[in-house]
Amino acid sequence: MTSPRFLAVSGLLLLGSMVPLVFSTSLAGHTVDADPSAMTNQMCPVMPDETAEDSWTTVYRGRLVRFCCNNCIDRFRRNPEKFLSELPQFAEPDNGSANPGGFQFDPVKLRLLALFLGALAVCAAGWYFNGRRKASGKANLLPPLLIQVIVAAALAAVIHLMLTSQHLRLEMIKQRAVGDIHHATYFDFGVPPIPHRPDVAPALSATYYRGNDERSPVLHNGGNYQTAIFDLNLEHADGSPVRPGDRLSGQTLFLRFTIHKGKNAPLRMYDNKIMDKIYLTKSYDPLMGWDEPIEDQTQIRSVDPGQIWECRFPLNIVAPDGASDFEPTEVTRQQLSRIQGISEEVAGWFVAYRDAGYPIASADDLRQAGITGDPAQILAASLHQSNHDGVVYVCEAFFYQGRQMGARMHYGIKYNIRVENGIIQDDSEIWMGALSRSQKAAKGAIPDWQWLSSEPLPELPAPQNISDELLGIDDYDW
Numbered sequence: 001m002t003s004p005r006f007l008a009v010s011g012l013l014l015l016g017s018m019v020p021l022v023f024s025t026s027l028a029g030h031t032v033d034a035d036p037s038a039m040t041n042q043m044c045p046v047m048p049d050e051t052a053e054d055s056w057t058t059v060y061r062g063r064l065v066r067f068c069c070n071n072c073i074d075r076f077r078r079n080p081e082k083f084l085s086e087l088p089q090f091a092e093p094d095n096g097s098a099n100p101g102g103f104q105f106d107p108v109k110l111r112l113l114a115l116f117l118g119a120l121a122v123c124a125a126g127w128y129f130n131g132r133r134k135a136s137g138k139a140n141l142l143p144p145l146l147i148q149v150i151v152a153a154a155l156a157a158v159i160h161l162m163l164t165s166q167h168l169r170l171e172m173i174k175q176r177a178v179g180d181i182h183h184a185t186y187f188d189f190g191v192p193p194i195p196h197r198p199d200v201a202p203a204l205s206a207t208y209y210r211g212n213d214e215r216s217p218v219l220h221n222g223g224n225y226q227t228a229i230f231d232l233n234l235e236h237a238d239g240s241p242v243r244p245g246d247r248l249s250g251q252t253l254f255l256r257f258t259i260h261k262g263k264n265a266p267l268r269m270y271d272n273k274i275m276d277k278i279y280l281t282k283s284y285d286p287l288m289g290w291d292e293p294i295e296d297q298t299q300i301r302s303v304d305p306g307q308i309w310e311c312r313f314p315l316n317i318v319a320p321d322g323a324s325d326f327e328p329t330e331v332t333r334q335q336l337s338r339i340q341g342i343s344e345e346v347a348g349w350f351v352a353y354r355d356a357g358y359p360i361a362s363a364d365d366l367r368q369a370g371i372t373g374d375p376a377q378i379l380a381a382s383l384h385q386s387n388h389d390g391v392v393y394v395c396e397a398f399f400y401q402g403r404q405m406g407a408r409m410h411y412g413i414k415y416n417i418r419v420e421n422g423i424i425q426d427d428s429e430i431w432m433g434a435l436s437r438s439q440k441a442a443k444g445a446i447p448d449w450q451w452l453s454s455e456p457l458p459e460l461p462a463p464q465n466i467s468d469e470l471l472g473i474d475d476y477d478w
Helices: 004-028 070-078 080-086 107-136 142-182 185-189 333-337 344-355 363-368 373-382
Strands: 053-060 063-067 205-210 228-235 254-261 278-281 301-304 308-314 385-400 403-420 429-434
Touching: 053 070, 053 185, 063 070, 070 080, 142 385, 142 403, 185 403, 205 429, 228 403, 228 429, 254 278, 254 385, 254 403, 278 308, 278 403, 333 344, 344 373, 363 373
Parallel strands: none
Antiparallel strands: 053 063, 205 228, 228 254, 254 308, 278 385, 301 308, 385 403, 403 429
């Protein structure tokens, strides 16, 4: 027959091993959204009766804000604080939240760890007190078992607090990274960031001159001098230059981006540790590279050590297979769905939109029908009238403990390739503009043409002895 003492001892042993599990479960259950910027407003903050759209956005204090039109974006930027009450992403957090840091960790691992340590504490304490009991001849197990329960629960609490502290610290670092790295990029240029267009004629190759965004009377010419030269060239897959009048082939076009070190520019600006972090991508995620690899990341490479670097970036502009095999006003859904990259659903949308009498002459018309992305470009090319446009960002990667935590978008390279009847048109173009400014310079303090110009800038007459602070190297050292 089982004795009451045995049942009591067994129950306390079970309780001792389960308390840390229950404790960690209750703690692990208190989590909030891992990405505070993921919650965005559904209504425009400036005109609360209007629905906000993904095509009109900006970033304020590290969080995405959506609007109904571009005019509302301008009004918001002039006085953001006025509209914060209309934005749920800036609402005060619930005071009952046990984890205001916003990091959702794996509760299963925490529970298992607490259970293991609790059981280990029970076994260790049981072994110790059993030896004491035999030595003293006493059989009262209640005090040592209570001690075991307390120790196990304390261990679970300590583990949870340590993990939570680490996660909170990481979240703070991530928020600082967004603010420091991007500074005013999203605020000045929107989401996605679009650079200001320079006053240049349309062309498929161009040269730009990078200035210096630091100003000081101790610098040559007050800081207005040339530090780099950038060459942009659009190329066919075989490396030959793309010219208006060329036929778009079944192979993608490439953007060749070349960096030339400016005459007498400080060598520290072109240190290998800096240049190895420069790459091209179409991504504009504030923390790009943190959660997953950047799919189209293309590194620059040295072609003349210390002097010239270049990168060849695929634009995925290609004539689709079967694109010229139909008449838009007569094509059937089945015929459309046989074109590479066009699903039956998209083909159905196209035919229904056309049969309803709506225009289908361009990519803009297709977007009105709800057809976007690659299908829209393929269909537009099939209509022999397509605009292939986008932005490629010149980025400098930043790292935290060996892991990429975002990248500063120095420049945006804008391309707009127009194709009619399979031929690249004369008004096709590529150009670039700056997307960042020094944290020490107010907006507009340095004219665009002094920072990135289509005309040569003053050269440094001789090598300069310039500190890291004056070079701006310490701006993003965190």
